[in-house]
Amino acid sequence: MTVESVQPEDRTEAAGRPAEPPLAGGAVPALGHGLKLVRDPLGFMAQLRDHGDVVRLRLGPKTVYAVTAPALTGALALSPDYIISGPLWESLEDLLGKEGVATANGSLHRRQRRTIQPAFRLDAIPAYGPIMEEEAHALTRRWQGAGTVDCTAESFRIAVRVAARCLLRGAYMDERAERLSGALATVFRGMYRRMVVPLGPLYRLPIPANREFNRALADLHLLVDEIVAERRASGQKPDDLLTALLEAKDDNGDPIGEQEIHDQVVAILTPGSETIASTIMWLMQVLAEHPEHADRIRAEVESVTGGRPVAFEDVRKLTHTNNVIVETMRLRPAVWILTRRAVTDTELGGYRIPAGADIVYSPYAVQRDPRSYADHLEFDPDRWLPERSKDVPKFAMSPFSVGNRKCPSDHFSMAQLSLITAVMATGFRLEQVPGSRDATRVGITLRPHRLLVRALPR
Ligand code: HEM
The missing domain is CATH 1.10.630.10 (Cytochrome P450)
Structure with missing residues (x-):
């Protein structure tokens, strides 16, 4: 059609x-x-x-x-x-900033897309390969003898670490990524509540839930300020998205303002972590629910790698792995509205x-x-x-949309999802444990309510 x-x-x-x-x-x-x-x-x-x-x-x-x-x-x-x-975007802007690419329109949006696009181009992705591999294999080490894996925490950890380390390179990212993932998980939970139930002043009451949300939101913005300030102080200009933002010029050829740099980092990190994290959670659920597909992925990976650890350059040969990811995204799209x-x-x-x-x-x-x-x-x-x-x-x-708002990160996302899925399915058999609840939880994204799995080494 x-x-x-x-x-x-x-x-x-x-x-x-x-x-x-x-x-x-x-x-x-x-x-x-x-x-x-x-x-x-x-x-x-x-x-x-x-x-x-x-x-x-x-x-x-x-x-x-x-x-x-x-x-x-x-x-x-x-x-x-x-x-x-519209109202959904306005509430996002209030919390995350008004000058980021995800909410801008017109010539501002076109200029911002030109700045960020090179970091996501197909030919830029191989440079991220070593970090994606490292993060995927780190999961194997964490899961050895781990008992029960809390899939929400684990998915956010990988998603934030990959986005932050690849796009905002820097040694400091390792510890910051942990703080970022904690802050983002709380912020997203609270944001959805505020978007669908706009109770205005009630969200300012000093009750524990509001205090936790405000702390996490403040920490998110503080972290972004720290990341930008440290990069500036380092005097380094690695070829990455943060450098592109720091060097960006507006339509008059003047450097863009501090607020725009800040909002841009937030606008890239926030969709970049929640969407990937939700998709990884569903992939874990799928591997547990469909062991036959986990076995097929394992056989495919082994036939491609001959038994060595899966690497970035293997990804384009992992056809069934890719099809499992696409089918997971079809039935459980992170972005549902x-x-x-x-x-x-x-x-x-x-x-x-x-x-x-x-x-x-x-x-x-x-x-x-x-x-x-x-x-x-x-x-x-x-x-x-x-x-x-x-x-x-x-x-x-x-799932990544089309047109001028299409997700810039389709290749970046698919590469990391393939590596992570390949590593999970080859290293472990996943089983849901008592207390796990894989019913769909509707928020800004769709994800399982509380997915808990036992990761049994293969
Ligand atoms: C936009 C999906 C991962 C950054 C979008 C849009 C969709 C989407 C559907 C378009 C929204 C609209 O039309 O209103 C996804 C999915 C992902 C994913 C399904 C992973 C499974 C990422 C990652 C990043 C990212 C990893 C960054 C590291 C962005 C940005 C926009 C966007 C900045 C706004 C683009 C614009 O408005 O010009 N995403 N995304 N996304 N995504 Fe993604």
């Missing part, structure tokens, strides 16, 4: 203008669809496809538009008529979208759509074999 193929169907009204999208069923007076969305966000987003390709939702007094057809989510992400804005705001009166799929409208779509719902995937809820990594994956409709699997 292509974007064009779902374009109108003539939905023009008698007056000659595009029709309003249908109102999704199930709205109740005053609250609209709000309660359903809060109670069961994933189920709610998934069933919207039954109401149309584009539907209207009522969230209290507000109308929000939801896009459900894969091709239209691609059209939305690729169109200049929509920007990053995305939003945009229309900057002009426009249309989508033949429906009218007014300027200022907030639009949501859910990669989780799109990637579980039975119209796109046979046996859509089955965990079947072989669906990504070339002869089968060609039937997957365009934009039905875009």
Whole structure:
């Protein structure tokens, strides 16, 4: 399916203008669809496809538009008529800063992307290979005789260490990465609560949960300041993302301000750790739940390496490993909801979208759509074999998104996920232990509630 193929169907009204999208069923007076969305966000987003390709939702007094057809989510992400804005982003900006690439728009965003992009280009990734290998194999040493592994702590540890050591190089990163992972885990938990239940002043009350959140947020910002100050004091300019940020110029050719440097580091570290950490948690869950795929990964890795420790240059040969990761990301996408705001009166799929409208779509719902995937809820990594994956409709699997906001880190992420998965599956058999709870916890990302595994050396 292509974007064009779902374009109108003539939905023009008698007056000659595009029709309003249908109102999704199930709205109740005053609250609209709000309660359903809060109670069961994933189920709610998934069933919207039954109401149309584009539907209207009522969230209290507000109308929000939801896009459900894969091709239209691609059209939305690729169109200049929509920007990053809206309540979700505003609350993120309040906490994480207003001058980072993840929330900027227009010429500021284009300039910021030009600054960070070189660090993520395909040809830049091999330079990170040794660090990714080191971090993946360090996991083997930590897990030997470890008893129970707390997957949340372990996943954050790897994700933050890899992002921080690769992109902000420096010896000091080793200890800082531990502090960063602790701070980020607490900040993300609290941030989601503040975004979905905006209780304003109540979050300022001096109760333990608020104090813990504020401490972690302050520590995150302090850590970033320390990292920037130490790099400056060192006088060194290694070829990395931090140097690129410190040397960046604005459109007038002047150095960018301190606040922008700070916000940029935060804007890269925060999505760079939470998303990878959540995906690693799901990969651990998959290896425990599908030992047959863990065995296939192990056999594949051994056939490629001949028994030596897996290395960065092996990654592109690990086809089944890659397919297990993609299938994990299909069913358990870290980024499960995305939003945009229309900057002009426009249309989508033949429906009218007014300027200022907030639009949501859910990669989780799109990637579980039975119209796109046979046996859509089955965990079947072989669906990504070339002869089968060609039937997957365009934009039905875009975990890194498309267009000008596409994740810059797709190659960086896939390389480290492949190495980590290969190391976990070859070194250990994972089993969930009593007390582990792998039900999906909905937050800024999707992750298991509390995944605990026993890592039995192979
Ligand atoms: C943006 C997914 C890892 C940095 C995005 C977006 C998605 C995404 C879907 C687009 C958001 C939108 O359209 O509104 C993922 C997934 C990851 C991952 C699934 C891993 C499994 C990373 C890592 C980093 C990173 C490791 C950095 C080290 C960013 C940044 C943006 C972004 C800076 C904002 C880009 C912009 O607005 O121009 N990511 N990401 N991501 N991601 Fe990732």
